[in-house]
Amino acid sequence: VASSVLGDVYNIQVEYYTKLLNNIDIENELYPKILHRRGMSYERLKLWEKSEDDLIKSLSLQPEEPHVLNYLAYSWLERNINLDKSIEMLQIAYNKTKNDPYK
Numbered sequence: 001v002a003s004s005v006l007g008d009v010y011n012i013q014v015e016y017y018t019k020l021l022n023n024i025d026i027e028n029e030l031y032p033k034i035l036h037r038r039g040m041s042y043e044r045l046k047l048w049e050k051s052e053d054d055l056i057k058s059l060s061l062q063p064e065e066p067h068v069l070n071y072l073a074y075s076w077l078e079r080n081i082n083l084d085k086s087i088e089m090l091q092i093a094y095n096k097t098k099n100d101p102y103k
Contacts (some may be wrong), residue, residue, distance in 0.1 A: 006044070013041040015050075032061040036068050043075050051075065066093035 017038035024031060039054030055072040057064060070093040073086040 010041045010045045014038055014045070017041065028059070032058040032065065032068075035061070036065075036071070039068075040071060048075075048079065056062075064092055064096060066096040069093040069096075 020034050021031065024034075025054070035054045035058035037095050039051045039058065042048075042051035042054060045058055052072070052075070054077075058068050059072070062068070069089040073089040073093070076082040076086045
């Protein structure tokens with residue numbers, strides 16, 4: 001039952017993130033952040049391709065964003081794909097957040 005409720009929550013999140021993306025300009029500073037959040041929701045729904053597409057697009061708009069690099073890299077590692085690229089991305093993310101007290 002709990003996983004069904006979570007699935008419903010993630011589907012609702014995807015719906016609202018999509019509405020937001022459709023109503024703001026790609027140049028808006030929130031656009032890559034919303035893609036990141038929607039990508040996380042897709043990943044939790046096990047919609048890997050959609051998740052990966054959103055996370056990669058977010059990075060194309062905001063290259064080397066450490067939280068997106070970290071999320072995408074770990075999602076690849078968990079699926080045992082793009083291992084070399086994942087390690088590279090994690091190193092970049094780590095270097096960008098060395099002094100981040102929240103990491």
